Amino acid sequence: MTAPDRSRTRRRTRPRPTMDDVAAVAGVSRGTVSRVLNGGHNVSGPALEAVRRAIRKTGYVLNQHARSLVTQRSDSVAFILSEPQDRLFEDPNFNILLRGCTQELAEHDITLLLTIAGTQEDRKRVGRYVTGGHVDGALVISTHAGSPLLDELDERGLPFVAVGRPLGRDSDVSYVAADDRGGARQMVSYLRSRGHRTIGTITGPLDTSGGVDRLAGYHDVLGETDPRLVVTGDYTHDSGEAAMERLLRQAPELDAVFVSSDLMATGAIAALRRAGKRVPEDVAVGGFDDSKVATTSVPRLTTIRQPWARISAEMVRLLLGHLAGDSHAAVILPTELVVRESA
Secondary structure: OOHHHHHHHHHHHOOOOOHHHHHHHHOOOHHHHHHHHOOOOOOOHHHHHHHHHHHHHHOOOOOHHHHHHHHOOOOEEEEEEOOOHHHHHHOHHHHHHHHHHHHHHHOOOOEEEEEEOOOHHHHHHHHHHHOOOOOOEEEEEOOOOOOOHHHHHHHOOOOEEEEOOOOOOOOOOOEEEEOHHHHHHHHHHHHHHOOOOOEEEEEOOOOOHHHHHHHHHHHHHHOOOOHHHEEEOOOOHHHHHHHHHHHHHHOOOOOEEEEOOHHHHHHHHHHHHHOOOOOOOOOEEEOOEOOHHHHHOOOOOEEEEOOHHHHHHHHHHHHHHHHOOOOOOEEEEOOEEEOOOOO
């Protein structure tokens, strides 16, 4: 073996620095090093700085598993998507939330773990995992009324925050939501101000707060409309397309449609184009979200902007508050009308 090879072997086999090494370099006890690694409580300023310098000098890396045994914290949080797996890749909103929450938690040196709970079996498996001590809390995305997931997390004592108002649990569960009802009122009022009089709507699922509240906002402006003007989708492109086809059959005279998500709105535009309808000349289309598809759609979507960055930040803030012992809280954030070419 050549000299360089022996040198590389020595580097590979050098033992990892230990807490005892850090203590020796810092000139303090091993207990002081442990206290620094677990929050720095009851450690003097000079000792704290000496330990930090020693960690940098030795290259010591904290054994997270060992730390968890001491602190009873995993420093990780579950991102629970309560939808089928393919929705993660189809719906841009989920990726925006995932990225935003990951970045916010990284500021606190907390890892975000993605879990999918789209079926009953998935929910059971995910429920067992997240309440088994593997994570400190959870961010729950896309909750449906009647889902047992929130009840199970609550019963097991796991801190969690939901995105969107959890139907039936909004008084005792922490959540962050955009003002769905107010945003819907903004859009429908705008369509009326443009002279449209027969305005239909494609709702989201009516077992979600987004579906219920955006439909309520539509009725706030228009009152009780002809039932033919209301069709329900499931936030996917295909459901928006099918719902628009149904609206055209039921109410061919409609001149505008408020669609409860941008992704469904792109499906609605595809159906209108296939039926020979021009957007917005024959039928104006308004969406909800201001996701990436709003700017890539042809024509570009007039829509309601959800404040995704603030939603992510508030979810993380509330969850960290729970971990510190704070009580339940709700945050509802304002929306914004964004006017483009579709309406």
